[in-house]
Amino acid sequence: MLTREQVLEAISPVLGTDQGTGVEETSVRDIVVKDRQVSMTVLTNSGEPDAPLEEALRAALARAGAETVHLRFRPAGGRAAAAGAPGQAPGSSPGAGTAAAGQAAAGAGAVRGHGAGLERTPLLSEASGVHFIAVASGKGGVGKSTVTVNLAVALARKGKRVGLIDADIYGFSVPDMMGIEGRPEVVNERVIPIERFGVKVMSMGFFVEDNSPIVWRGPMLGKMLRNFFEEIEWGELDYVLLDLPPGTGDVALDVHQMIPQSKEIIVTTPHATAAFVAARAGSMAIRTEHEILGIVENMSYYSCSACGNKDYVFGRGGGAKLAESLHADLLAQLPLGAPDNHPAEPDFSPSVYKGDTEMGQLYASIAEQVIAKCEEQSAS
Numbered sequence: 001m002l003t004r005e006q007v008l009e010a011i012s013p014v015l016g017t018d019q020g021t022g023v024e025e026t027s028v029r030d031i032v033v034k035d036r037q038v039s040m041t042v043l044t045n046s047g048e049p050d051a052p053l054e055e056a057l058r059a060a061l062a063r064a065g066a067e068t069v070h071l072r073f074r075p076a077g078g079r080a081a082a083a084g085a086p087g088q089a090p091g092s093s094p095g096a097g098t099a100a101a102g103q104a105a106a107g108a109g110a111v112r113g114h115g116a117g118l119e120r121t122p123l124l125s126e127a128s129g130v131h132f133i134a135v136a137s138g139k140g141g142v143g144k145s146t147v148t149v150n151l152a153v154a155l156a157r158k159g160k161r162v163g164l165i166d167a168d169i170y171g172f173s174v175p176d177m178m179g180i181e182g183r184p185e186v187v188n189e190r191v192i193p194i195e196r197f198g199v200k201v202m203s204m205g206f207f208v209e210d211n212s213p214i215v216w217r218g219p220m221l222g223k224m225l226r227n228f229f230e231e232i233e234w235g236e237l238d239y240v241l242l243d244l245p246p247g248t249g250d251v252a253l254d255v256h257q258m259i260p261q262s263k264e265i266i267v268t269t270p271h272a273t274a275a276f277v278a279a280r281a282g283s284m285a286i287r288t289e290h291e292i293l294g295i296v297e298n299m300s301y302y303s304c305s306a307c308g309n310k311d312y313v314f315g316r317g318g319g320a321k322l323a324e325s326l327h328a329d330l331l332a333q334l335p336l337g338a339p340d341n342h343p344a345e346p347d348f349s350p351s352v353y354k355g356d357t358e359m360g361q362l363y364a365s366i367a368e369q370v371i372a373k374c375e376e377q378s379a380s
Contacts (some may be wrong), residue, residue, distance in 0.1 A: 002065050004033050007040075010064035014056045039070040047075030074253075121229050123237070124259065131239045131374045132262035133293065134167075134255055136285070138277030140246040143298040144267040145173050146351050147334075148243040150359075151265075154367035155239050156198030157355050163193065163240040165228050166203030167255060174243060175205040179349030190233040197352060200237070202228050225254055239374075247281070256288040263291045263374070265331070268322055269299045275318030282326040293373055294331035295323040296366065302336045310335075331366050334359065 008031070015027045032039040038061055044050055054071055061069050122128060135151070137144040145168065152164045166174035174180075178196045183206050185192045193200040204224065234240075242255060242262070255262065264285040268278040278295075285292050297319025301310040313336070323330040339353045353359040 002033055002036050002038065004031055006064050007031060007033055007038055007061065007066070010060045011057055014053070014060050036065055036067040037070075038066045038068070039072075041072045041074050043074055045075070047073055049073045123229055123234050123240070126261075128237075129378070130237050131378075132242065132259045133239060133370065133374075134242045134244050134259075134262050134264045134285075134290070135267060136244045136264055136281040137246045137267045138279065138281045139274060140171070142246075142267050142269050142274055142278075143334075144246065145177060145243050147265070147267050147296050147298060148241055149174060149177050149351055150353055150363045151366055151370070152199045152239075152241045153197045153352055154355075154360075154363040155241075155370070157364065158367055158371060160238040160371070161236060162198065163200045163234050163237045164202070165225075165240065165242045166201070166205065167225060167228075167242045168245045169204045169224060171245060172203050172205040174201060174203045177349065177351035179347075179352070187233070191231055192233050197347070197349075200234060202232050225258065229258065239370075256284070256290060260289070263293045265293050265296060265370075266322065266326070266328075267296045267298055268319055269314050270297055270301075270312065270316050270318040270333075271314045272318055272321075274314075275322040278322055279325055282322065282328070286326070292326055292328040293370060294329040295319050295326070296331050297322075297333045299336050300333035329369070331369055332362055334362055 011028065027043055029041050029043065042050075042053070042057070044053070050073065054073075057071060058069050123130060135144055135148040145166075148164065152162050156162045164174060166172045175194075178199075178201065180194050180196050180201060182194055184194055184202070191202075193202045194206070195201070242259075244255060264282075266278050266282050266285070268275045282292055299314055300316075300319070301312045303310050319330050319333060322328075337359060339349070339351060339359070340357070341348050341350065341352070341354075353363060355361075355364065
């Protein structure tokens with residue numbers, strides 16, 4: 001069994017240091033070791049793939065016993081801004097990293113990496129007036145995608161023009177949840193998103209066959225996200241929701257870079273551990289100057305259909321505690337349940353609640369709060 005410590009020891013000579021975990025702080029991050037599979041992000045000045053360095057790292061890890069190695073390259077300067085760290089590497093002048101982070105936060109200088117030049121894209125330009133809302137969670141299994149899909153539909157029911165990007169590229173689920181079976185068409189070399197329940201949808205799921213797994217490295221994920229903004233004919237929109245992968249990995253960092261004006265909604269369950277982990281996603285949003293619109297506590301309770309009593313099967317208070325720690329509003333506490341939809345219905349979907357149901361009304365309330373917050377800021 002390969003350990004994280006063995007990985008650090010193996011790559012230290014390649015990176016020119018033997019300071020143990022000091023290697024991670026200055027040159028690599030996001031190290032994941034599972035059995036003999038190793039994944040990590042390599043920080044370089046350019047942020048571009050470095051063939052000799054990659055070859056040397058792979059060789060060192062292979063000698064340590066790694067069978068599969070995934071390497072992602074990111075600019076070293078962007079790490080501090082994204083993570084909220086001081087950004088001062090050993091040997092650098094005091095305040096240099098802080099100044100760089102401040103410049104990035106203020107929007108000064110050119111945007112590097114996958115976000116470079118995207119500000120000229122019509123959808124992302126300031127003149128578009130589009131409100132971007134990323135829906136995030138600290139861990140999987142809390143119902144983040146369900147919340148994203150139903151909030152998008154609720155906004156559409158309020159008369160808003162809504163786009164939905166399934167940015168959970170490894171774990172895409174939006175097309176299935178919305179009952180979408182078709183594929184996008186290409187018109188004049190532009191991809192036309194699928195529209196369902198008044199929401200324009202784009203997902204990696206449209207481009208794979210038979211639910212095949214996505215085996216990609218970090219840079220390819222960023223390029224796919226970039227294509228979702230550049231190559232898609234979105235038309236005029238009021239809101240774009242992004243269903244982010246759980247956690248604070250590469251895709252979340254790319255979204256923070258590509259859409260600096262995005263706001264966020266954090267989804268958690270009432271369980272204390274889920275809320276604790278979700279706080280990391282919220283902290284990442286704050287450090288990258290993404291405003292948190294609010295917290296949605298999902299699976300808050302189970303309401304007995306026979307007696308009407310509420311059973312708090314996952315505990316209580318996690319969402320409120322998270323909202324307090326992030327100085328954000330608790331937008332809703334959603335009960336456990338599933339839509340009562342039948343496959344014979346013409347508009348069947350496994351996960352979209354009808355507007356006249358209790359859950360549909362709860363999502364309508366969230367949509368109203370989101371609209372009020374976004375439009376109030378636009379007017380000010």
